[in-house]
Amino acid sequence: MPWPETQAIRKDMPVSFRRKDLLGIADLTPEEIQLILDTAVSFKEILTREIKKVPTLRGKTVVTLFYEPSTRTRTSFEIAAKRLSADTVNLSISASSVVKGETLGDTADNLEAMRPDIIIIRHSASGAPHFLATRLKSSIVNAGDGLHEHPTQALLDLLTVREAKGRLDGLKIAIIGDIAHSRVARSDIQGFIKMGSQVTVCGPGPMLPPYLEALGTKVSRSLPEAVAGADVVMMLRLQLERQQQMYFSTLREYARFFGLSLAHLKLAREDALVMHPGPLNRGVEIAPEVADGPQSVILDQVTNGVAVRMAILYLLTGGEPSGTAH
Amino acid sequence: MGLLIKGGMVVDPSQALEDQRDVLIDTGRISALEPPGVIPPDGHQVIEASNLVISPGLIDMHVHFREPGEEYKETMASGGQAAAAGGFTAVATMPNTRPVNDNAALTSYILAKARQAGGPRVYPVAAISQGSQGEKLAEYGDLQAAGAVALSDDGRPVTNPQLMRRALEYARNFGMLIISHCEDLHLSGSGVMHEGLVSLQLGLIGIPAAAEEVMVFRDLTLARLTGGRLHIAHVSTAGSVALIRQAKASGLPVTAETAPHYFSLTDEAVRGFNTNAKMYPPLRQAEDVAAIREGLADGTIDCIATDHAPHSSLEKDVEFAVAAKGIIGLETSLGLTLKLVQEGVLSLKAAIERLSTAPARILEVPGGSLAPGAAADVTLIDPNLTWQVEVNKFKSKSRNSPFQGWELPGRAVMTIVGGEIIYTEGGR
Numbered sequence: 001m002p003w004p005e006t007q008a009i010r011k012d013m014p015v016s017f018r019r020k021d022l023l024g025i026a027d028l029t030p031e032e033i034q035l036i037l038d039t040a041v042s043f044k045e046i047l048t049r050e051i052k053k054v055p056t057l058r059g060k061t062v063v064t065l066f067y068e069p070s071t072r073t074r075t076s077f078e079i080a081a082k083r084l085s086a087d088t089v090n091l092s093i094s095a096s097s098v099v100k101g102e103t104l105g106d107t108a109d110n111l112e113a114m115r116p117d118i119i120i121i122r123h124s125a126s127g128a129p130h131f132l133a134t135r136l137k138s139s140i141v142n143a144g145d146g147l148h149e150h151p152t153q154a155l156l157d158l159l160t161v162r163e164a165k166g167r168l169d170g171l172k173i174a175i176i177g178d179i180a181h182s183r184v185a186r187s188d189i190q191g192f193i194k195m196g197s198q199v200t201v202c203g204p205g206p207m208l209p210p211y212l213e214a215l216g217t218k219v220s221r222s223l224p225e226a227v228a229g230a231d232v233v234m235m236l237r238l239q240l241e242r243q244q245q246m247y248f249s250t251l252r253e254y255a256r257f258f259g260l261s262l263a264h265l266k267l268a269r270e271d272a273l274v275m276h277p278g279p280l281n282r283g284v285e286i287a288p289e290v291a292d293g294p295q296s297v298i299l300d301q302v303t304n305g306v307a308v309r310m311a312i313l314y315l316l317t318g319g320e321p322s323g324t325a326h
Numbered sequence: 327m328g329l330l331i332k333g334g335m336v337v338d339p340s341q342a343l344e345d346q347r348d349v350l351i352d353t354g355r356i357s358a359l360e361p362p363g364v365i366p367p368d369g370h371q372v373i374e375a376s377n378l379v380i381s382p383g384l385i386d387m388h389v390h391f392r393e394p395g396e397e398y399k400e401t402m403a404s405g406g407q408a409a410a411a412g413g414f415t416a417v418a419t420m421p422n423t424r425p426v427n428d429n430a431a432l433t434s435y436i437l438a439k440a441r442q443a444g445g446p447r448v449y450p451v452a453a454i455s456q457g458s459q460g461e462k463l464a465e466y467g468d469l470q471a472a473g474a475v476a477l478s479d480d481g482r483p484v485t486n487p488q489l490m491r492r493a494l495e496y497a498r499n500f501g502m503l504i505i506s507h508c509e510d511l512h513l514s515g516s517g518v519m520h521e522g523l524v525s526l527q528l529g530l531i532g533i534p535a536a537a538e539e540v541m542v543f544r545d546l547t548l549a550r551l552t553g554g555r556l557h558i559a560h561v562s563t564a565g566s567v568a569l570i571r572q573a574k575a576s577g578l579p580v581t582a583e584t585a586p587h588y589f590s591l592t593d594e595a596v597r598g599f600n601t602n603a604k605m606y607p608p609l610r611q612a613e614d615v616a617a618i619r620e621g622l623a624d625g626t627i628d629c630i631a632t633d634h635a636p637h638s639s640l641e642k643d644v645e646f647a648v649a650a651k652g653i654i655g656l657e658t659s660l661g662l663t664l665k666l667v668q669e670g671v672l673s674l675k676a677a678i679e680r681l682s683t684a685p686a687r688i689l690e691v692p693g694g695s696l697a698p699g700a701a702a703d704v705t706l707i708d709p710n711l712t713w714q715v716e717v718n719k720f721k722s723k724s725r726n727s728p729f730q731g732w733e734l735p736g737r738a739v740m741t742i743v744g745g746e747i748i749y750t751e752g753g754r
Binding site: 103104105123126128130131212 | 648
């Protein structure tokens with residue numbers, strides 16, 4: 001019987017989750033984050049069963065609307081939805097067809113006319129999910145918008161750290177790489193700070209935009225300094241095209257000064273976790289022996305991604321244990 | 327028979343006058359300006375103006391009326407009506423139409439359209455470079471002969487400093503003003519809003535204040551080198567205000583404008599990805615707004631111009647990054663400026679100077695004065711009429727204003743151009 005878990009979640013809920021959309025970590029209170037993580041923990045158990053499926057979202061329709069290529073995030077959402085028995089439809093729209101084709105507003109209106117319950121959107125424009133959220137009755141889940149936010153990534157990161165460390169409060173988190181262009185960094189910085197962790201960011205100067213301190217993070221210009229004593233070292237993916245835009249000098253130098261080597265990792269706490277949102281540029285921002293080493297929780301992040309996304313879909317549909325919610 | 331405006335308070339910065347006066351208009355000119363009751367009403371059409379301010383007609387030296395090319399956003403006629411409703415008796419139209427106003431024929435076309443529309447006076451600003459491509463000088467003499475009053479590559483700023491130097495030098499032959507949109511396009515890059523905390527939080531690429539300031543510095547330096555007449559458009563940063571103040575103190579005859587949104591809003595207005603808060607230069611930070619207000623108050627910034635930039639829902643009801651830049655301003659400019667008066671930033675006389683007398687002086691066009699003999703361009707303002715901005719009531723064809731719902735103190739109730747009433751509020 002699948003119900004006991006989900007009903008247990010309802011009983012233990014410290015607060016209710018009354019949001020139509022999940023647009024960003026910026027909107028969430030620490031209590032809401034806690035609720036999502038707790039909900040995810042109970043869903044995680046389902047993933048270990050032989051039959052990994054519960055009827056929680058039976059009769060619900062979940063659309064993934066991806067304007068940017070993505071394998072893991074979309075797959076993760078799709079698996080999450082399917083394990084909850086939702087009907088899923090995947091729409092991948094290439095940026096080139098958008099130029100010739102209909103506007104985001106028109107696409108959204110057309111989808112809405114088919115009465116989906118949840119639309120999961122990834123888009124290269126910051127604010128695209130917010131644009132849909134104000135326009136549509138469907139719940140909108142932000143699966144990454146421009147440089148702005150990637151809230152489900154931050155939530156799965158929080159879950160992974162909480163699981164390994166037993167807490168988030170008081171932990172030292174180092175986030176290394178292209179902070180300027182990273183929606184993962186923006187969501188993680190806010191998420192970890194909201195949960196009481198201390199965040200230090202580091203990267204090449206051009207990738208550290210002004211006003212970072214105003215977000216409540218420390219800013220370091222040196223990777224050894226940033227990782228010293230850290231409980232978590234989070235490496236960001238380097239987008240290689242940033243070289244042409246003068247954000248860093250050469251790949252070789254980037255790997256040497258801003259890539260995580262075993263020697264760098266030794267500066268962190270002995271039990272420090274190594275994280276990466278993927279996909280990896282092995283040998284650039286992370287040395288292979290670090291990525292594959294005992295401190296790496298990179299694949300746990302992926303597993304937790306499914307659980308967190310199940311929790312989000314569940315909570316946004318009202319958390320009712322039947323298909324008749326709202 | 328003339329037009330007698332009775333019982334109002336004349337505020338005319340050109341004569342340092344702020345007192346009860348009756349104004350008589352005859353054959354398109356101010357024919358008398360006298361204390362109350364001195365002018366006999368015999369046979370004149372009388373306009374009762376008690377509790378109203380009688381101002382020289384407001385002049386907006388920076389508007390975009392999309393004709394030719396984008397008439398669905400604004401035409402000379404609709405833009406003229408918006409201007410008149412905002413109290414403006416004259417506007418200077420920027421050249422970035424389609425095609426660009428870089429030749430006498432197009433300048434004549436714009437003026438013909440304006441004449442047909444019969445609204446405010448229209449002063450075309452022509453392009454600095456052919457097609458505003460930033461490569462070859464346009465035909466300044468020809469353009470001036472056709473009616474262009476100034477030169478600008480507004481919206482497609484001059485990147486090449488050599489071109490800016492040559493433009494300032496060549497414009498001297500015709501005594502023409504160069505209006506510079508100061509923006510280093512390399513520094514603004516793919517930025518879509520001001521670079522600050524808000525851009526960081528919203529994940530929108532920022533345009534640093536430096537992108538404006540390095541060009542303000544460049545153009546001030548080139549104006550000094552060439553002796554050309556330079557006017558800095560839409561000043562938005564504290565650094566620009568400081569540079570202009572310093573240049574003026576050193577005797578450089580530079581002038582500058584700002585737009586109401588730069589003294590009314592900060593980059594906080596972008597939150598929620600509000601495309602009606604997207605314009606170039608972008609809305610800046612609180613300290614910039616304070617500096618703009620200070621610059622307006624001490625005269626570093628000579629005048630207020632709207633940069634009225636109409637766009638339709640096609641360009642604005644989209645993702646922030648791809649939305650068109652610019653907002654409309656003609657119908658809120660006076661109210662926002664009077665709000666500064668209410669807040670004690672400017673005196674009423676200074677406000678009218680910035681909106682009327684100063685732009686007339688900078689453009690060297692008629693208006694800005696109610697002295698007998700001056701063109702009868704007059705705006706009647708009700709300073710006690712508080713009203714709520716309702717974009718759907720705008721005369722402009724476009725609705726892209728960030729001031730929807732704002733309460734503003736005071737508005738134009740009558741607009742008179744060359745003795746002809748072109749607008750009355752609520753059909754008074």
